[in-house]
Amino acid sequence: MLGVDNDETICRLSSPNLSSLNQNIEQGGYDVAQLIDRILRDPATPREDVMVQPTHIVTRQSTDIYANNDQHIAEVLKYIHENISQKITVDELVELVPLSRRLLETRFKRSMGTSIYDYILQTRIEKVAQLLCEGMSVSEAAIELGFSDIKNLSRMFRQQRGMTPSEYRREILRLKH
Structure with missing residues (x-):
C-alpha cells in the first residue's frame, strides 16, 4: 500500500506504517504563485492545472x-x-x-x-x-x-x-x- 503527500504523522500512525510518494510541493507552490501572478497581470491568461510531480517513494512497512x-x-x-x-x-x-x-x-x-x-x-x-x-x-x-x-x-x-x-x-x- 502506498500513500501520497508523505505526511509523516499520518504515515507513522497507520498500521503498518504507510509508504508514501514524496512530492515536490515547494516547487508546486512556486508554480501556483507564478500562475496567479500571470492572471493578476493579465486576467485573460488561460487557466491551467499545476502538476506537482512525485520525486521518490519514502519506503515504510506497507511496501516492505x-x-x-x-x-x-x-x-x-x-x-x-x-x-x-x-x-x-x-x-x-x-x-x-x-x-x-x-x-x-x-x-x-x-x-x-x-x-x-x-x-x-x-x-x-x-x-x-x-x-x-x-x-x-x-x-x-x-x-x-x-x-x-x-x-x-x-x-x-x-x-x-x-x-x-x-x-x-x-x-x-x-x-x-
Whole structure:
C-alpha cells in the first residue's frame, strides 16, 4: 500500500506504517504563485492545472519487499536488495534456497509477477533513479551500482523510464528548483 503527500504523522500512525510518494510541493507552490501572478497581470491568461510531480517513494512497512508468504522468495528478495550494487546471477540465488532453478524461477514469477532477471534489472534501475534524485551524477550512480557501460545503463533506463538517466536527472533538478 502506498500513500501520497508523505505526511509523516499520518504515515507513522497507520498500521503498518504507510509508504508514501514524496512530492515536490515547494516547487508546486512556486508554480501556483507564478500562475496567479500571470492572471493578476493579465486576467485573460488561460487557466491551467499545476502538476506537482512525485520525486521518490519514502519506503515504510506497507511496501516492505521482504513481506512475502514464501520464505524462500523473501530470502531471495532480501539478498537482491542487500546486494543490488553487485552483479547478481540467478545461479547465485539458487544456492541460497533449497529449490531447483526452475522451481525458484516459477515461484518467483508467481509471487512477484516478473522473472528474477527482470526484477533485478528493475531494482537496479530504481536504485539509479534514487541516486540521481539524491544528487549523484549519472556516472557516479553507474559506478555505485556496478554498471561498467553507461550506454548500456542509458538504454535500460530509457526502456523502463521512457527517458535517459541524464534526462531524468535534469527533470529532477528542474522540479527541485
